[in-house]
Amino acid sequence: GDSVTQMEGPVTLSEEAFLTINCTYTATGYPSLFWYVQYPGEGLQLLLKATKADDKGSNKGFEATYRKETTSFHLEKGSVQVSDSAVYFCALSDQGFQKLVFGTGTRLLVSP
Amino acid sequence: DVKVTQSSRYLVKRTGEKVFLECVQDMDHENMFWYRQDPGLGLRLIYFSYDVKMKEKGDIPEGYSVSREKKERFSLILESASTNQTSMYLCASSLWQNTEAFFGQGTRLTVV
Numbered sequence: 001g002d003s004v005t006q007m008e009g010p011v012t013l014s015e016e017a018f019l020t021i022n023c024t025y026t027a028t029g030y031p032s033l034f035w036y037v038q039y040p041g042e043g044l045q046l047l048l049k050a051t052k053a054d055d056k057g058s059n060k061g062f063e064a065t066y067r068k069e070t071t072s073f074h075l076e077k078g079s080v081q082v083s084d085s086a087v088y089f090c091a092l093s094d095q096g097f098q099k100l101v102f103g104t105g106t107r108l109l110v111s112p
Numbered sequence: 113d114v115k116v117t118q119s120s121r122y123l124v125k126r127t128g129e130k131v132f133l134e135c136v137q138d139m140d141h142e143n144m145f146w147y148r149q150d151p152g153l154g155l156r157l158i159y160f161s162y163d164v165k166m167k168e169k170g171d172i173p174e175g176y177s178v179s180r181e182k183k184e185r186f187s188l189i190l191e192s193a194s195t196n197q198t199s200m201y202l203c204a205s206s207l208w209q210n211t212e213a214f215f216g217q218g219t220r221l222t223v224v
Contacts, residue, residue: 102154104153105154
């Protein structure tokens, strides 16, 4: 079945460092791809999405490009802030009932 | 502002009790979902519903049931709670034509 693999955490960075969190997927058909973020004590919020190959999703300085040839959707940010500390989940939605399949999550810790 | 509301943030129940987790959305969404979140395992789908009175099993339905009598409300039922059901439970909803999911804040359930 469909699956999402993302890098293990935690990822520990200093403020203003460059961030990459890797995400690869396995799916039949042409899924939509998402990054969700979970801040401490909260539910998940959509960060960005891409619905077809070569689309770039972006929000709050974060970007990810839907790469069909490498089945990847890596999350990047040029300069992280302490407030970006959270758990990041990569996900895909199948084209049937639109249920989301999640990766295991990557915790990001940003220090001043 | 879109809203998914879960009835409790924290619950403590005894082994063998019947437990109800309630979720309400105010966005007139067709789809609703129940996930559980465990460290190292990410989010796993328990059940979902794409219409009133309709339900589909997710990846880990054993020990759970659901009810959707009204479009805005989706209940998760633990028929006889066990300690291995101690977890964070997240409810989500999405439009039929839009795969973005909106999440509640989660219910942390402890079964003792």
